Amino acid sequence: MSYLTESLKIEILMMIGYGDRARTQCEVVRLFRETHPDLPPLNQGTISKIEAQYREMGHVRKVPSKRQAVVDDDTKLNLLLALEENPITPVRQLARDNNLNHKTVLKILKYEKKRPYKMQAVQELLEDDPDRRVEFCDLLMTCIDQNQLSLEWTVFSDEATFTLNGHVNTFKS
Known part of the structure; x- marks a missing residue:
């Protein structure tokens, strides 16, 4: 045709x-x-x-096909510099700041061998944490040996939600 x-x-x-x-x-x-x-x-x-x-x-003219977005080097550089300054910036925010489609930003990051990820806050282990854990286990074993505590009555719950702003929400029953 x-x-x-x-x-x-x-x-x-x-x-x-x-x-x-x-x-x-x-x-x-x-x-x-x-x-x-x-x-x-x-x-x-x-x-x-x-x-x-x-x-x-309503016409028979040739319809131009969708082409891949052309991004100039300055925009790529601005994008990578913004990511370098603040590595936890979401991809969609980078796209809005640079007037780009978020899929275009993802393609640029892939080409530059950078991978977006969602930051996850985790609880930091301190120096004396292993000692306190061993001490707690010894205390628990002593109570069990002396029949002061039954494991049937003990509920272990380590569920917690960590948010990006550092807030830790623990669920206690």
């Missing part, structure tokens, strides 16, 4: 006709072959696409 110019497409539409004088696609294929024997033959699918394009868009 690439050899069909705009004027040939208009001619095909005129061959199709309108209203009660419309031709079938087979008739249009035959008529086109007779009119233009030097051109490659049409098939019914091509005629159907031309007709559908005209009905949908």
Whole structure:
């Protein structure tokens, strides 16, 4: 279909006709072959696409395909510098700040071999934590040995939610 110019497409539409004088696609294929024997033959699918394009868009000009976004080097540099200054900036925020689509930002980061991730706050272990844990286990074992504590009555819960701003929400029952 690439050899069909705009004027040939208009001619095909005129061959199709309108209203009660419309031709079938087979008739249009035959008529086109007779009119233009030097051109490659049409098939019914091509005629159907031309007709559908005209009905949908109102013209038969070639529709430009979607191209990949072109980002200049300055924008890439600004994006990477902003990420270097604040590595926890979300990708969508970077996209808004640089007037880009967030998928374009993801492609740039992938090309630069950088991976976005969501920051997760975790509880820091201090120096005396292992000693306190061992001390707690010894105390627990002593209570169990002396029948002062039954494991059936003990509930262990280590559930907690850590947020990006550093707030820790523990669920105690």
